[in-house]
Amino acid sequence: MKISLFITCLNDTLYPKTGIATVALLERLGCQISFPLEQTCCGQMHLNSGYQAETLELVRRFIEVFETEDAEYIVSPSGSCVAMVREYFTKVCEWAKDTALETRAKKLSERTLELSEFIVGILKLEDVGAYYPHRVTYHSSCHGLRTLALGNAPYTLLKNVRGLELMPLENAESCCGFGGTFAIKNPETSTAMLSDKMRCILNTKANTCTGGDNSCLMQINGGLSRMNTGVRTVHLAEILTQTEGGA
Amino acid sequence: MPFINPTTYQKAAKIALENPQLRRNLGKATTAIREKRLKVVAELPDWQALRDAGAAIKENAMQRLPELLLQLEQSVQKAGGKVHWATDALEANNIVSRIVKAHQAKEVIKIKSITTDEIGLNDALKGSGITAIETDLAELIVQLAHDHPSHILVPAIHKNRAEIRELFLKSFNIKPEDLSDEPRALAEVARRYLRQKFLTVPVAISGANFAIAETGTVGVVESEGNGRMCLTLPKVLISIMGIEKVLPELRDLEVMLQLLPRSSTAERMNPYTSLWTGVHMGDGPKEFHLVLLDNGRTKVLADEVGRQALHCIRCSACLNVCPVYERAGGHAYGSVYPGPIGAILTPQLIGFETDHAQSLPFASSLCGACYEVCPVKINIPEILVYLRGQVVEQKSGFFNLEGTALKSMAWVFMDVKRYELAQKAARVGQLPLAKNNKISSLPGLLAGWTNSRDLPSVPKQAFRDWWRENKGKS
Numbered sequence: 009m010k011i012s013l014f015i016t017c018l019n020d021t022l023y024p025k026t027g028i029a030t031v032a033l034l035e036r037l038g039c040q041i042s043f044p045l046e047q048t049c050c051g052q053m054h055l056n057s058g059y060q061a062e063t064l065e066l067v068r069r070f071i072e073v074f075e076t077e078d079a080e081y082i083v084s085p086s087g088s089c090v091a092m093v094r095e096y097f098t099k100v101c102e103w104a105k106d107t108a109l110e111t112r113a114k115k116l117s118e119r120t121l122e123l124s125e126f127i128v129g130i131l132k133l134e135d136v137g138a139y140y141p142h143r144v145t146y147h148s149s150c151h152g153l154r155t156l157a158l159g160n161a162p163y164t165l166l167k168n169v170r171g172l173e174l175m176p177l178e179n180a181e182s183c184c185g186f187g188g189t190f191a192i193k194n195p196e197t198s199t200a201m202l203s204d205k206m207r208c209i210l211n212t213k214a215n216t217c218t219g220g221d222n223s224c225l226m227q228i229n230g231g232l233s234r235m236n237t238g239v240r241t242v243h244l245a246e247i248l249t250q251t252e253g254g255a
Numbered sequence: 256m257p258f259i260n261p262t263t264y265q266k267a268a269k270i271a272l273e274n275p276q277l278r279r280n281l282g283k284a285t286t287a288i289r290e291k292r293l294k295v296v297a298e299l300p301d302w303q304a305l306r307d308a309g310a311a312i313k314e315n316a317m318q319r320l321p322e323l324l325l326q327l328e329q330s331v332q333k334a335g336g337k338v339h340w341a342t343d344a345l346e347a348n349n350i351v352s353r354i355v356k357a358h359q360a361k362e363v364i365k366i367k368s369i370t371t372d373e374i375g376l377n378d379a380l381k382g383s384g385i386t387a388i389e390t391d392l393a394e395l396i397v398q399l400a401h402d403h404p405s406h407i408l409v410p411a412i413h414k415n416r417a418e419i420r421e422l423f424l425k426s427f428n429i430k431p432e433d434l435s436d437e438p439r440a441l442a443e444v445a446r447r448y449l450r451q452k453f454l455t456v457p458v459a460i461s462g463a464n465f466a467i468a469e470t471g472t473v474g475v476v477e478s479e480g481n482g483r484m485c486l487t488l489p490k491v492l493i494s495i496m497g498i499e500k501v502l503p504e505l506r507d508l509e510v511m512l513q514l515l516p517r518s519s520t521a522e523r524m525n526p527y528t529s530l531w532t533g534v535h536m537g538d539g540p541k542e543f544h545l546v547l548l549d550n551g552r553t554k555v556l557a558d559e560v561g562r563q564a565l566h567c568i569r570c571s572a573c574l575n576v577c578p579v580y581e582r583a584g585g586h587a588y589g590s591v592y593p594g595p596i597g598a599i600l601t602p603q604l605i606g607f608e609t610d611h612a613q614s615l616p617f618a619s620s621l622c623g624a625c626y627e628v629c630p631v632k633i634n635i636p637e638i639l640v641y642l643r644g645q646v647v648e649q650k651s652g653f654f655n656l657e658g659t660a661l662k663s664m665a666w667v668f669m670d671v672k673r674y675e676l677a678q679k680a681a682r683v684g685q686l687p688l689a690k691n692n693k694i695s696s697l698p699g700l701l702a703g704w705t706n707s708r709d710l711p712s713v714p715k716q717a718f719r720d721w722w723r724e725n726k727g728k729s
Contacts, residue, residue, distance in 0.1 A: 015718050015719075023711075024716060024720075025714075027722075031722075043726065053661075057657070058616075059661050096640070151623075183620050185578070186620065187620025187622065189617070190620045191703070192700060192701065192704055197268050201579070226711065227708065230710060233693060234708055234709050
């Protein structure tokens with residue numbers, strides 16, 4: 009199956025390992041991957057900060073880069089950036105009353121998928137043959153949980169990883185306090201939310217917290233690292249790509 | 256709106272977050288009500304269909320608002336009530352004062368109503384020499400403490416029973432040995448005080464949960480029975496409602512009265528549902544006034560995206576699930592409408608000119624829990640994001656660091672060459688800041704992050720560079 013990789017600017021710049029793991033994983037699962045080098049940012053940061061004119065131009069640019077891709081799906085290892093494409097691209101066009109772009113946005117958003125929903129929903133795989141001998145808990149980022157309704161997909165994949173002990177997380181559905189611009193504009197509230205999230209993570213006794221969004225993991229790891237907790241965050245793709253004796 | 260605290264959300268929240276008692280009170284109360292709500296909602300197999308129906312009823316009502324309000328006026332008049340139109344808080348307060356004075360009343364008893372808090376009715380009446388007595392237990396607590404409500408449904412959610420006992424000891428001159436902090440004992444003190452007021456005060460003031468255009472019926476739902484007392488005992492009843500509360504037909508209540516109690520108090524049915532239509536000989540008040548309040552609502556209705564905020568039925572489910580509200584509490588929002596709904600309603604009602612109003616749409620991590628529980632499906636995250644655009648527009652023309660930064664970033668993202676150069680620049684620029692692959696201290700706007708969190712350093716190779724090297728030719 010031909011897919012086009014939407015890496016996101018955050019992964020591209022700060023978390024290349026996640027991208028490399030996504031490529032290795034999807035190739036192992038039989039996908040043919042293209043990566044349009046013209047891609048930059050989907051505009052989520054600008055939208056969430058209130059810069060709608062700039063967002064519209066970034067949305068237009070994103071559509072131009074990806075709509076000509078000869079791929080059945082556009083896949084991304086980020087729930088929140090996929091949510092931007094799926095939930096907000098058409099809204100941004102609608103607010104700007106650009107109906108032509110809205111039609112193109114709708115078409116593109118229909119074939120844009122988050123990594124775990126692509127593997128479980130499209131490739132119809134629940135076991136990707138991974139091996140990861142650690143105690144892991146999963147943070148279901150809000151965009152993945154509510155906007156994309158990923159449901160059991162990431163849990164199903166994790167449960168089938170050999171050696172992995174999946175620890176249930178208390179208050180799993182509550183926000184980690186990242187919220188993009190929120191974490192910087194309201195650092196005190198954001199930190200209060202993070203403290204509660206960290207407490208729940210530490211209570212699981214897991215040594216690794218995983219998730220489908222490096223933005224939330226950046227927030228969580230930022231706190232775990234500052235407190236020297238010894239617990240780390242690892243993107244889901246980096247777990248699923250590991251195999252016994254290899255990778 | 257009178258209860259507007261001009262402090263920005265960020266500053267007010269910072270103070271609130273430093274109060275451990277408040278954090279405990281809020282955490283306990285919101286967690287309990289959240290769990291209860293989940294349970295009663297799960298009992299209804301058609302909950303999602305009910306939400307759709309609720310949303311459709313409100314959307315339809317908003318589209319036909321002028322027509323429905325005129326129909327409501329006629330129906331109320333036909334049933335023997337009087338209808339008053341108020342453009343703003345001042346007009347509404349004057350109307351109420353005039354009616355109370357016409358009956359030579361020095362006191363009025365009140366049913367919990369946020370709309371009357373919005374217009375600052377109690378203070379306005381005080382200015383006319385009239386004492387307003389709150390009869391809802393929590394509102395009474397807030398009033399006795401000279402405090403402000405911090406929750407739409409549970410105005411004293413920020414106080415625990417030990418604090419309430421202290422307040423009652425002082426307010427009612429009770430000896431410490433005569434009052435415990437048992438909820439029953441505390442309620443008994445309020446009951447004795449209020450019962451006398453119900454029997455003697457000639458004028459009652461209420462808000463309205465709904466008003467039915469078809470019949471002129473007005474409705475209030477409540478839990479304590481104080482509302483029923485106010486609605487039936489005094490001679491005169493004045494109800495003040497925002498114009499968005501009108502519903503077309505009586506049968507719309509079938510949907511709303513299922514959605515509201517489960518979403519608000521997490522009950523299958525609220526203990527008291529009072530519906531009244533005009534006046535009746537020998538039963539209830541002899542005089543009924545309905546004050547229809549605009550106070551900025553028409554302006555909100557004119558905004559195609561923002562108008563959804565007017566669909567709100569004030570259940571407060573969005574407050575109870577909001578992780579921001581749970582930490583910072585209601586007062587941090589500086590408005591009678593706190594929480595997620597307040598963050599979208601307040602700035603639209605009062606305008607985006609002040610720092611306070613501008614801070615509200617940003618008082619959210621956009622986690623979407625509010626949208627998930629809203630009984631009439633208001634897409635609060637969408638409106639928050641949309642209103643942020645209005646804040647930025649309001650600020651345009653003034654220099655601000657954030658605007659410059661975000662516009663520069665957009666310029667960078669618009670061209671892949673500039674983007675790749677910026678990646679390289681970040682790698683070099685971080686050198687004095689990065690230690691052990693992390694950054695623990697940043698200046699300026701980003702200090703908010705590093706004050707409590709580390710940031711990963713920028714790795715030597717971006718993903719795209721790896722791709723070029725390893726996959727580029729294949």
